[in-house]
Amino acid sequence: MDLKQLRYFDAVAETCHFSQAAERLHVAQPALSQAIRRLEAELGVLLFTRTTRQVQLTPAGEFFHRETRRILGDLEASVLGAQSIAHGRRGLLRVGFTGTSAFTQLARLSRMVRAALPGVVLEVQADLLTPAQVERLLDGRLDLGVLRGPVVEPGIETRTLTREPLVVALPADHRLVPEPALDVVDLAAEEFVGYADARSAVNEAVVATCRRAGFSPTVTHRAPGTAALLALVAANLGVALVPESVRSMQLTGVVFRDVLDPTTIDLSLAWPAGHASPLVSAALDVLEREGFYDLNPA
């Protein structure tokens, strides 16, 4: 059996006329007669009753016609589907976010992707620290990552989204609240609330900032995420240095203050270098076109 035979059969079944079907298929009429005959021989089923004047589907032929029409349609659809996947217009895009970036970037990214690539399903993995995202990008569990960067890992390409200064989160009744802006040195004697994971890029930036100011921070309490971290600050258990975008997370009992000459920390988009999958390429194109990178560093 052969797809061509099925297409021929389909045409003859629709017209019930060998010559007309032949014309429609751009072949000579004997080719059709032969092809249908071969098909019937292979199936062991008479598909048409034909005289020299009239061609008619048998019940078996009628059934087979309905089936083949559906099957040919399905085949065509599956070709289109495969092409969609190959061109990145369809598939599963797994995007990772760091704890603080999900709030600001997730909505922008998903809006742009869904509008331009309606066939793409987004799978969000939130609250992934930068090293975890890098690992998953490298072993293929993740397609895109919004993370603290820039990443210098080979095999990962990144592009900077925003450069944020660190700001201080203080308990509302802290002695430094009246100051409009603080010097990091002012915090030397404070107890700090940090992120639980030692590999957190924010943690590293905090340590670097303090060291630059000449002291090593005393991290007394540790939180598994930004919400918990702010809650600890609100509970008066310490102060914290966080990226400025955390300000969008309002929490009573916590106030933010700028830092003089602050360390900055980048937020970047990262993806596996080299063998970029069509999905990732398409998504990157969309984000470029839609201005995902055009952020005023807040």
Added chain:
Amino acid sequence: MDLKQLRYFDAVAETCHFSQAAERLHVAQPALSQAIRRLEAELGVLLFTRTTRQVQLTPAGEFFHRETRRILGDLEASVLGAQSIAHGRRGLLRVGFTGTSAFTQLARLSRMVRAALPGVVLEVQADLLTPAQVERLLDGRLDLGVLRGPVVEPGIETRTLTREPLVVALPADHRLVPEPALDVVDLAAEEFVGYADARSAVNEAVVATCRRAGFSPTVTHRAPGTAALLALVAANLGVALVPESVRSMQLTGVVFRDVLDPTTIDLSLAWPAGHASPLVSAALDVLEREGFYDLNPA
């Protein structure tokens, strides 16, 4: 695109190994490489990533594999379906019954057909008089008929099922009830209840019976079916001559009595002669084998 290409693709996708797939397909390995390459070129989609040591499906290839496997399965199923229809193992069998025959024959026939041909759907057209069944058998609206016969119409073949004598249906308080058996002449003065349709084969047999006994029946009331006819008899509106199988239809107020030297009336199975459809042939085979015709004329 070609079914062979799809089968080749399927084999390679399952094994992820060109040489092994080639062996399984009983072709040389280069044929596979070429075929897959052609398929990819036609779709414009890379289906495999391959090095000399490793073959792997792309996401598009994975999708296409799922689809083609389903499609190839559907195609195979539809071939089997068409063959089932062609061999009469599947389809719609439309069977007609006369008013009185449905009760006794419908259950037997449907039991035999359903047991031997589970793929066949029965469509019962009951209460069809013999001429109506003949007409429908000839123009293709009916495949089989259980009717009063034998039919001499060309284009119809029949086989006798039972030969029934006519019996008398009397009102329970009729003067003749005490007699164990009646002579038809005894009914010469009675009013008769007949079937409404003048072409009814039973009607004709009744008239013939009476004429043989030397009188013409006075048919005062007419019923559209056997139940109504017996109801009229029960209501004391007349007597009726009916086939003996009607006795199986008990109705208070009606008693049956044998007729001496009765006219007999045949019940036959009828079907279109000549171009017997596979379904009808298969059904006739089954009925033959299962003893549908082995009835003791009651």
Added chain:
DNA sequence: CCTGATTGATAATCTGCTGTTATGAATCAG
């Protein structure tokens, strides 16, 4: 690090399927 084994790709060749043209046979209309 080298060598042989494995595996997919490529080149050249050939077989046979399938389409074409020419023609026949059967049916229908006028």
Added chain:
DNA sequence: CTGATTCATAACAGCAGATTATCAATCAGG
């Protein structure tokens, strides 16, 4: 009865696709 229509058959030709032979790349084991 005759011409037109339509499907089937026969003979032939062209090319798609299979085969064999060979190459190139990768990996395993000593």
